[in-house]
Amino acid sequence: MSKKIIKDCARLLCLLLVGMALLGCSAGPGSNKAETDQPAVSAQGTVNSEMQTVTDLVGREVHVKIPAQRIVAVGPGSLRLVAYAEGTKGVVGIEDMEKKVPTGRPYMFAYPELKSLPTIGQGGIDTVPDEEALLSVKPDVIFIAYLVDKAKADNLQKKTGIPVVVLSYGPLATFNEKEIYQSLDLVGQIIGTQQRTAEVINYVKKSQLDLAERTKGIADADKPKVYVGGLGVKGTQGIESTQAKYPPFMNIGARSVVDETGKSGSLMIEREKLVSWDPDILFIDEGGYSKVLADAQKNPTFYQSLRAVKNGQVYGQIPYNFYTTNIDTALADAYYAGKVIFPEKFQDIDPVKKSEEIYTFLLGKPVYEEMAKDYGGFKKLDLTQP
Template identity: 85%
Template sequence: MEMRRRIMKGSAWVLSLLIVGLALTGCSAVQTGKEGNKSETGQVAVSASGKVNPEVKIVTDLVGREVKVKIPAQRIVAIGPGALRLVAYAKGTDRIVGIEDMEKKVPTGRPYMFAYPELKALPTIGQGGIDSVPDEEALLSVKPDVIFVSYLVDKAKADKLQDKTGIPVVVLSYGQLATFNDDVYRSLDLVGRVIGTQQRAEEVINYVKKSQVDLAERTKGIADLAKPKVYVGALGVKGTQGIESTQAKYPPFVNIGARNVADETGKSGSLMIEREKLVSWDPDILFIDEGGYSKVLADAQKNPAFYQSLRAVKNGQVYGQIPYNFYTTNIDTALADAYYAGKVIFPEKFQDIDPVKKCEEIYSFLLGKPVYEQMVKDYGGFKKLDLTQP
């Protein structure tokens, strides 16, 4: 009997050791990230062998739809204005399996395509463009795990596309003004969670937000009446426009607290003004969106008296801005435009900023490559403009 009790006691002790050992082994696997899905924190879920181990999860997209998606998605497509750009910011271009024809054939204006030219070699998944409709057959042909889409569909159309293709459709958004907006941040976070790069998405969001804080802090406390009056013209709206095309609450000006004369209208967004209004505003500094610069220059040659009546033209205070709205907002260029405008309008507050170097820093962080020189080839870059010369 005594022997049996010793054996039973010893067996129980061994069993306890085994249980504790197994528990510690399980804890170690979770801590080292060898098992379990880590996509919620931005890490790719992997098995003990190092293979991707996707899990079906439910995400809520920007129109409030709950979508079941295998996370992290390995094969993705991004259609509609701005969708591919957000994937590029989130470092997901290696997962892209096809792009829109518009992204291939229109060579200018989109830094993400300069940074990732290899995307042009991928299969075509539709026409692309603001007024296009998704090409279901082309999308199916590349067998994506998920379709990211912005602007082309509403809630009902997204459901219809998902039902027809059998592929999860996740709707993204840039928000109403399509620049520095909570919807942009939510979309970036969503892309990161779906493809397993949430940490990178958070880094991008934080970078943009910190840049905005930096811009605002530099001019904080300057009274409006102590600021020069500024105007930006030739902003593109469904094509190139002339000097009359402007924007109230122009984001690069808002970021630096500039005194935008167009804000006096009490409106926000794109505006077409009468020339007489620009004369009455008579801004101290004039910015020209270089997408429409050739149109403004041609107009200045035809109507020199009008331009010579403007204080900014007479005083040589006309500057070029790189257009940032192309297939919706290039957030990188918009940030760079804000720093350049700050340097021009408030030079004493931006003494430490070299606009070109800052622009390259922004492109390098958001896209991994400095592409300012390629934008210069297309538009001209940050420089003074002369509207008095033929």
């Protein structure tokens, strides 16, 4: 072999060694994550997940693959939180109830493609998880709310061999509950969208602050008295079904007559109590509007004895409690109630446009029209006409 060939080979080998050294320096452990803040991706385009330990909402330490790529969400509110977290593309199955009950849940209007996924159980507030159906879709994680306690979650995880992460909306299931924010953050951490869930939490908190600031400083004596009736409780209810500390009212500092009871949550009142309160403004949850209207035709004297009915101050609210709290609709209801009760403080608000803004931010699509089609939307109601 000539000296020239030997020199050329040596030069080529040297260049290769330098190139390898430079490559090693630029691609050290964790460098991809640090540069992009995204999960590491292999040469084949798959996400490189790793087992990590998280603490769920009942205090269980769960070992789960992060980011989880195959997701199921079981029980009231679980799938909604995954939708807010922009995780629907990872969902591999949904409950039958989510498919067959078409109304009341904006996230199903925003992501109708979810209905084509395999069924992972019956669904509903009184059901138990279907272990066989869950195993059939091979999820990386099972998000679950309300259907299990700590012991039942441990048992489900043991039987399926799949990490079970318990979520919660809190005891009152309102969008003021810190458990909702903790659950959102946990979902984002597990599916790799924690930045998105932080944005959602911030948006909801800023909206609440905006609502509160608009009516800050108004004395109760200067506020009209308000009442909300027709709220659903395990089915459609009439005018007597109400709620103390009704979240849309609480967020705007409304003077709700029901709060005089000193209670919180769902209540059934006597009709005589509503007459004695005689609110200036009456809101009807449109989920119960047909029942209230039918009752008004049978008992016109009672309804026409109410100041709000006589003065034409009756308004519709879109039901926000369906398979627990639709945070988006609850916020939209608060802005509409503010527009009605404190018009001078909400002059810049168009309730429909504001609703579409809320739905679009939280779900990626404006779905107010679909909700209004099902329930009637934000408008005055007339209880004196057949």
